[in-house]
Amino acid sequence: MSTLTPFFRRLTPPQFLAVGFAVSIIAGAFLLYLPISTSVPISWIDALFTAASAATVTGLVVVDTETHFTVFGELILMILIKMGGLGLMSLAVLIVLALGKKMGLRERMLVQESFNQPTPGGMIRLAKMLLIFSFSMELAATLILAVRWVPEYGWGYGLFTSLFHAVSAFNNAGFSLWSSSLTAYAGDPLINVVITILFITGGIGFTVVYDAIKTKKFRHLSLHSKMMIIGTLVLNAGAALTVFLLEYGNPATLGALDMQEKLWTSYFQAVTPRTAGFNTIDISALEPSTLTVMMVLMFIGAGSASTGSGIKLTTFLVIILAAYTYLRGRKEPAAFGRRIESNVVTRALAIAVISLILVILSIFVLTITEDAPYLVIVFEAFSAFGTVGLSMGLTYELSTAGKFIIMILMIVGRIGPVTLAFALAKGELSNVRYPKGDVFTG
Amino acid sequence: MSTLTPFFRRLTPPQFLAVGFAVSIIAGAFLLYLPISTSVPISWIDALFTAASAATVTGLVVVDTETHFTVFGELILMILIKMGGLGLMSLAVLIVLALGKKMGLRERMLVQESFNQPTPGGMIRLAKMLLIFSFSMELAATLILAVRWVPEYGWGYGLFTSLFHAVSAFNNAGFSLWSSSLTAYAGDPLINVVITILFITGGIGFTVVYDAIKTKKFRHLSLHSKMMIIGTLVLNAGAALTVFLLEYGNPATLGALDMQEKLWTSYFQAVTPRTAGFNTIDISALEPSTLTVMMVLMFIGAGSASTGSGIKLTTFLVIILAAYTYLRGRKEPAAFGRRIESNVVTRALAIAVISLILVILSIFVLTITEDAPYLVIVFEAFSAFGTVGLSMGLTYELSTAGKFIIMILMIVGRIGPVTLAFALAKGELSNVRYPKGDVFTG
Numbered sequence: 028m029s030t031l032t033p034f035f036r037r038l039t040p041p042q043f044l045a046v047g048f049a050v051s052i053i054a055g056a057f058l059l060y061l062p063i064s065t066s067v068p069i070s071w072i073d074a075l076f077t078a079a080s081a082a083t084v085t086g087l088v089v090v091d092t093e094t095h096f097t098v099f100g101e102l103i104l105m106i107l108i109k110m111g112g113l114g115l116m117s118l119a120v121l122i123v124l125a126l127g128k129k130m131g132l133r134e135r136m137l138v139q140e141s142f143n144q145p146t147p148g149g150m151i152r153l154a155k156m157l158l159i160f161s162f163s164m165e166l167a168a169t170l171i172l173a174v175r176w177v178p179e180y181g182w183g184y185g186l187f188t189s190l191f192h193a194v195s196a197f198n199n200a201g202f203s204l205w206s207s208s209l210t211a212y213a214g215d216p217l218i219n220v221v222i223t224i225l226f227i228t229g230g231i232g233f234t235v236v237y238d239a240i241k242t243k244k245f246r247h248l249s250l251h252s253k254m255m256i257i258g259t260l261v262l263n264a265g266a267a268l269t270v271f272l273l274e275y276g277n278p279a280t281l282g283a284l285d286m287q288e289k290l291w292t293s294y295f296q297a298v299t300p301r302t303a304g305f306n307t308i309d310i311s312a313l314e315p316s317t318l319t320v321m322m323v324l325m326f327i328g329a330g331s332a333s334t335g336s337g338i339k340l341t342t343f344l345v346i347i348l349a350a351y352t353y354l355r356g357r358k359e360p361a362a363f364g365r366r367i368e369s370n371v372v373t374r375a376l377a378i379a380v381i382s383l384i385l386v387i388l389s390i391f392v393l394t395i396t397e398d399a400p401y402l403v404i405v406f407e408a409f410s411a412f413g414t415v416g417l418s419m420g421l422t423y424e425l426s427t428a429g430k431f432i433i434m435i436l437m438i439v440g441r442i443g444p445v446t447l448a449f450a451l452a453k454g455e456l457s458n459v460r461y462p463k464g465d466v467f468t469g
Numbered sequence: 470m471s472t473l474t475p476f477f478r479r480l481t482p483p484q485f486l487a488v489g490f491a492v493s494i495i496a497g498a499f500l501l502y503l504p505i506s507t508s509v510p511i512s513w514i515d516a517l518f519t520a521a522s523a524a525t526v527t528g529l530v531v532v533d534t535e536t537h538f539t540v541f542g543e544l545i546l547m548i549l550i551k552m553g554g555l556g557l558m559s560l561a562v563l564i565v566l567a568l569g570k571k572m573g574l575r576e577r578m579l580v581q582e583s584f585n586q587p588t589p590g591g592m593i594r595l596a597k598m599l600l601i602f603s604f605s606m607e608l609a610a611t612l613i614l615a616v617r618w619v620p621e622y623g624w625g626y627g628l629f630t631s632l633f634h635a636v637s638a639f640n641n642a643g644f645s646l647w648s649s650s651l652t653a654y655a656g657d658p659l660i661n662v663v664i665t666i667l668f669i670t671g672g673i674g675f676t677v678v679y680d681a682i683k684t685k686k687f688r689h690l691s692l693h694s695k696m697m698i699i700g701t702l703v704l705n706a707g708a709a710l711t712v713f714l715l716e717y718g719n720p721a722t723l724g725a726l727d728m729q730e731k732l733w734t735s736y737f738q739a740v741t742p743r744t745a746g747f748n749t750i751d752i753s754a755l756e757p758s759t760l761t762v763m764m765v766l767m768f769i770g771a772g773s774a775s776t777g778s779g780i781k782l783t784t785f786l787v788i789i790l791a792a793y794t795y796l797r798g799r800k801e802p803a804a805f806g807r808r809i810e811s812n813v814v815t816r817a818l819a820i821a822v823i824s825l826i827l828v829i830l831s832i833f834v835l836t837i838t839e840d841a842p843y844l845v846i847v848f849e850a851f852s853a854f855g856t857v858g859l860s861m862g863l864t865y866e867l868s869t870a871g872k873f874i875i876m877i878l879m880i881v882g883r884i885g886p887v888t889l890a891f892a893l894a895k896g897e898l899s900n901v902r903y904p905k906g907d908v909f910t911g
């Protein structure tokens with residue numbers, strides 16, 4: 028942050044994020060367009076799309092990574108992914124703080140407290156720890172993956188592909204150096220365990236990891252950490268069971284596999300929609316029921332201040348709790364013996380509503396610009412918004428207009444529609460209080 | 470209400486509604502199953518489905534009304550529609566009052582005040598006016614429709630079909646005596662105007678009509694009435710323009726019509742998804758983009774205490790206003806110089822979330838039980854929940870399991886998922902207040 032020019036200094040954190048994103052995507056597109064990056068020439072729009080997909084850690088590809096990019100091009104992709112994942116994780120911390128500032132002293136203290144970092148000095152320490160944590164996770168994973176891939180591909184490419192997939196997995200980017208993603212390793216315990224631990228750790232949010240390391244005992248964790256940990260466990264286990272049951276008899280997916288592969292594949296496909304984007308199975312061959320569950324998971328997404336996107340698991344849980352509380356006739360939603368304040372509920376509501384409107388609008392436009400079955404279009408839109416990167420195959424066939432829609436979805440999905448709205452807003456605050464009016468709902 | 474037995478007296482209004490519904494659907498199914506009702510024998514499940522579709526004023530049909538039912542059967546249908554529409558309109562008034570009671574004296578007064586009926590005596594007068602209003606609307610419409618249909622079908626059937634369509638339209642039931650619904654009258658101004666005035670008036674909610682008649686000046690209307698009137702105008706005009714633009718070049722829909730028919734048909738298809746269910750065009754031939762817009766409109770639905778369903782227009786508007794307010798950094802949502810209290814926002818949130826979960830769950834199950842394109846299934850689910858009755862053709866092909874799913878959607882959609890939840894709840898109230906917890910969303 029020491030190289031910030033006066034121009035950048037004047038930007039609010041959300042504005043800084045939006046500008047930084049635009050700059051890195053355009054620079055990345057330029058580098059990917061160079062002949063040194065590609066083994067087959069690609070168009071400007073495809074270079075831009077690929078850079079956006081990498082910087083937003085989505086993983087949707089309009090050109091096959093394996094056959095179109097040189098190792099240099101793949102290196103550019105990896106750097107974009109690392110910047111996209113890390114930059115956003117640390118910036119997310121700043122944004123939460125900035126929102127805290129906007130919310131007034133009491134809420135700011137609340138935010139800082141939940142990081143267990145009462146001073147600005149503590150925040151810098153937190154950022155340092157984030158750097159150390161992400162690099163060590165990626166390094167350790169590279170070494171373990173190398174055990175499988177160095178014997179298969181030799182030292183040079185074996186190590187590079189291990190590093191690439193470790194970075195791509197930890198940052199929830201979903202980019203693979205193989206056209207078939209990780210389908211060749213569907214039943215491989217080592218690959219399944221390492222890759223999923225990477226993207227679950229990256230996706231749960233660093234503040235949760237930090238809280239867990241520092242606090243050690245579950246009952247001393249913050250409400251946020253408790254909700255993320257229990258929510259992740261419940262959602263992942265439920266999703267794995269659902270995929271297993273729904274796909275058990277599908278000959279194009281689980282049907283053809285033995286029991287061990289069935290179990291690993293169910294687990295992998297259950298955790299990847301939130302928002303990792305690797306697959307070990309042909310997504311377009313899944314049952315419509317499984318794809319429906321996946322779309323819900325993609326919309327929910329990962330944790331706040333993480334390498335994942337979506338509306339965020341806590342947003343989803345707060346909304347469910349608020350609705351449940353209303354039905355039970357209680358005053359305020361609560362979890363783990365702590366109440367959730369109404370401004371948190373309102374924020375969750377705003378995020379979910381604006382996200383849903385954005386996705387529905389995109390689906391609407393894509394049904395006009397693209398010629399594909401409805402499910403394929405809807406799935407693509409949810410995948411792009413959640414920066415998941417799973418596709419039923421539409422990405423390769425997108426029209427130019429469709430590519431722009433998906434790019435907008437990825438960027439807005441990654442920054443977060445509400446954060447982006449704050450970045451673009453004039454910041455005019457009004458506290459006019461009107462007399463009460465009556466409205467009946469439902 | 471004077472014939473209530475002690476058993477019924479002990480029920481809360483939401484419970485009374487649920488029981489009354491079950492009884493009338495089963496009795497209706499029994500009558501429709503009788504040989505005197507059908508010209509072609511129908512199965513038990515189809516009789517039950519048809520009775521449920523009529524009593525919930527939906528209009529989805531598993532057997533073609535024109536070719537399967539005798540005039541006696543059609544009479545049964547009309548009575549079920551009239552009971553379903555009227556009973557729910559007046560019961561809805563009672564439920565709003567009952568919820569008001571639950572909400573405490575202050576809120577009850579607020580509810581009564583908004584009806585301009587401060588005493589129980591006034592409420593009875595309101596119910597009487599509702600009866601008079603609905604019968605006079607249906608009678609007047611019957612006479613006008615007879616001008617077109619008596620010359621075409623003779624006195625007997627001409628008058629009957631006019632009455633049937635008037636009742637079906639005012640109660641937003643969507644049942645037609647013709648297999649092709651009203652497609653034969655796509656460009657007929659008389660039919661277009663009469664039918665749409667009926668279902669818009671029935672769907673806006675009687676309290677709005679009553680408020681408008683009593684208050685006369687727009688600026689003296691309640692906030693609820695203002696939101697309903699302006700919201701209906703804006704949504705209907707926007708939808709008509711959208712349908713016109715999207716379908717202009719579609720040879721299977723507007724493309725084949727002359728300009729006058731194009732305009733009437735756009736208008737009709739724009740207003741019918743909220744929740745009338747008649748059509749003057751082949752729904753399955755519409756563009757996926759148009760169908761996407763229609764699904765949104767079907768989910769939004771009509772007005773509170775009306776003959777329509779859906780989450781209700783005011784619920785939708787309150788949610789949009791709350792999200793907008795949050796983005797602008799304001800404290801409380803407001804419209805027309807009146808603020809909307811947080812308990813109204815919470816209720817709107819609960820309705821929308823529970824409805825969406827219900828529809829998504831139904832789509833999930835239908836993708837397992839039915840063998841049809843995704844769009845066809847999704848459209849059917851939204852249509853059933855909104856008790857709209859438009860279909861891309863799936864209703865005729867539903868499996869038995871699918872028929873039960875659609876029946877549940879129609880009944881829950883008509884009663885309202887939140888009202889139903891209150892009916893089933895034990896009513897345990899808890900005011901334990903937990904210490905505050907911190908959650909980050911988005």
Ligand SMILES: [K+]
Pocket residue numbers: 084085086199200201302303304414415416
């Ligand atoms: K991803």
Ligand SMILES: [K+]
Pocket residue numbers: 526527528641642643744745746856857858
């Ligand atoms: K209807």
